Amino acid sequence: MSRAKVISYSPWVAHFNTGACNGCDIEVLATLTPLYDPERFGVKLSPSIRHADILIVTGAVTKKAAERLKRLYEQMPRPKYVIAVGACAIDGGVFSKSYSVVAGADRVVPVDVYVPGCPPRPEAILDGILQLVQKLRSGGVSGGSK
Amino acid sequence: MEALSELLKEYALTTYSVKPNRLVIEIPKERVKNALKVIKEKHGDTGIYVSTIVGTDFPDKKQVRLDYYLVTHPDDKVYVLRTWLSREDPRVDSILDLFPGALSGECETHDLLGVVFEGNPFIKREFFAPTDVASKGVFPLRKDSGV
Numbered sequence: 205m206s207r208a209k210v211i212s213y214s215p216w217v218a219h220f221n222t223g224a225c226n227g228c229d230i231e232v233l234a235t236l237t238p239l240y241d242p243e244r245f246g247v248k249l250s251p252s253i254r255h256a257d258i259l260i261v262t263g264a265v266t267k268k269a270a271e272r273l274k275r276l277y278e279q280m281p282r283p284k285y286v287i288a289v290g291a292c293a294i295d296g297g298v299f300s301k302s303y304s305v306v307a308g309a310d311r312v313v314p315v316d317v318y319v320p321g322c323p324p325r326p327e328a329i330l331d332g333i334l335q336l337v338q339k340l341r342s343g344g345v346s347g348g349s350k
Numbered sequence: 351m352e353a354l355s356e357l358l359k360e361y362a363l364t365t366y367s368v369k370p371n372r373l374v375i376e377i378p379k380e381r382v383k384n385a386l387k388v389i390k391e392k393h394g395d396t397g398i399y400v401s402t403i404v405g406t407d408f409p410d411k412k413q414v415r416l417d418y419y420l421v422t423h424p425d426d427k428v429y430v431l432r433t434w435l436s437r438e439d440p441r442v443d444s445i446l447d448l449f450p451g452a453l454s455g456e457c458e459t460h461d462l463l464g465v466v467f468e469g470n471p472f473i474k475r476e477f478f479a480p481t482d483v484a485s486k487g488v489f490p491l492r493k494d495s496g497v
Contacts, residue, residue, distance in 0.1 A: 303480070304478075304483070
């Protein structure tokens with residue numbers, strides 16, 4: 205069985221705010237509560253980025269956060285995946301032309317799933333994670349291979 | 351507790367209210383630190399804090415406006431200590447030794463607007479501004495910075 209398929213049965217997520225207004229963050233937090241019960245799919249919040257399989261990025265990536273985002277991504281074990289949550293993480297949203305913003309998360313790290321919304325509903329975020337899981341089961345994505 | 355406006359009578363140039371619970375007291379820049387010292391002595395360590403420092407650029411007036419937002423405890427009254435600095439050389443005494451909580455406000459106002467807080471050893475560029483902006487020597491909150 206491929207590594208990607210193994211982690212698809214219990215992907216651990218880490219959450220990083222690269223400059224969000226906290227709108228997406230509270231929705232990500234809500235996604236991880238028993239109300240939406242992501243653990244029925246084996247989805248758990250990772251205690252450390254070094255144990256994480258999926259990185260959830262929220263917010264427009266500022267120039268300062270871009271370095272940190274890259275460093276975090278490099279610390280994740282392979283295979284690794286990134287989900288961009290919210291309009292800002294996708295392309296910078298309304299902040300895309302700001303002097304301090306790089307724009308979307310995909311300018312810094314490879315993004316596998318985009319979840320649009322301002323902010324997206326917890327159902328949408330969970331659906332995004334599950335779409336990634338399905339892709340892993342079918343062997344569709346390699347995840348941070350060199 | 352005696353109202354702040356009463357306390358600062360001899361320091362104030364003008365005093366006016368912009369909205370409920372938002373009394374603005376304008377004082378000359380040389381006397382900012384002294385005025386804050388008087389306030390601190392009256393209210394003590396736990397009776398007042400600087401909630402934020404707001405700098406605004408006025409290119410047409412060739413001035414930078416500096417607002418110190420003070421909140422008293424426990425009556426929760428907000429006072430704005432307002433002062434005007436020259437745009438070419440905006441300098442004012444640091445109040446860090448009186449109010450350590452003013453650190454982030456002073457660092458931010460220096461990095462984004464170029465105000466020099468004399469006596470604050472921690473002010474530097476790139477506190478908030480990204481490297482490419484700071485290295486150009488421009489201050490993002492100046493209206494003519496072009497960023």
